[in-house]
Amino acid sequence: GNRTTPSYVAFTDTERLIGDAAKNQVALNPSNTVFDAKRLIGRKFDEPVVQADMKHWPFKVISDGGKPKIRVEYKGEDKAFYPEEISSMVLVKMKEIAEAYLGQKVSNAVITVPAYFNDSQRQATKDAGVIAGLNVLRIINEPTAAAIAYGLDKGKSGESNVLIFDLGGGTFDVSILTIEDGIFEV
Template sequence: FTDTERLIGDAAKNQVALNPSNTVFDAKRLIGRKIDDPVVEADMKHWPFAVVGDGGKPKIKVEYKGEDKTFYPEEISSMVLVKMKEIAEAYLGQTVSNAVV
């Protein structure tokens, strides 16, 4: 996440050194877990981005467009899947409606 856009894939990797606290990875590791899960607590020690609790569920906290925002890990995964769909459609030159990931 930057002040102006969401970056996914290589674009995000290329700016991680400049913006580590807003560069999210490993979101899938949070899906289905509680904020007080020992695995989540251990992972949080190694991540440069913040993870906060919301009703016992973990949410990833970033600064986006000048505001603090929080996203569930499922939302982050959704953003990645949407980008994957866009890339596939651009490569194939047609709409993708059924895919297995």
């Protein structure tokens, strides 16, 4: 398979598409193809950043008691989903990909979030994991995950300070990690 799966969910008259299949048909079905759920998750509808983002999306975002919901047409009916629900659909797909690759069930997960995510955004991301049927062991910052993937937790004894640059799609995060005996402190 591919090394990455785009966080896209598309709703059509007949099916729900996730990942590449959803992204590949966005031009044909823009108002029912959802992306950037990460920019809505854990936020309130009236936050200025949400209002600004809404101007650029082809799909409709509505308020449900102050929380944003994404409205789409699916199988001929109007449906509205919370960002956590959209994210959980992508997580289910990732779970299926992991299970197919590993040849066994996956139930535990560590989910990464941008370093700038607040508590509400982190909790909503954890909720998405639970909705997807995952036991979310931990929510960690993306730069920390990058450091672990790079193997900075192995090898050297003593204390080291590491500067991690995370050039995201719309953000640029910098984290300073202190690593001592395999323990990371951000």
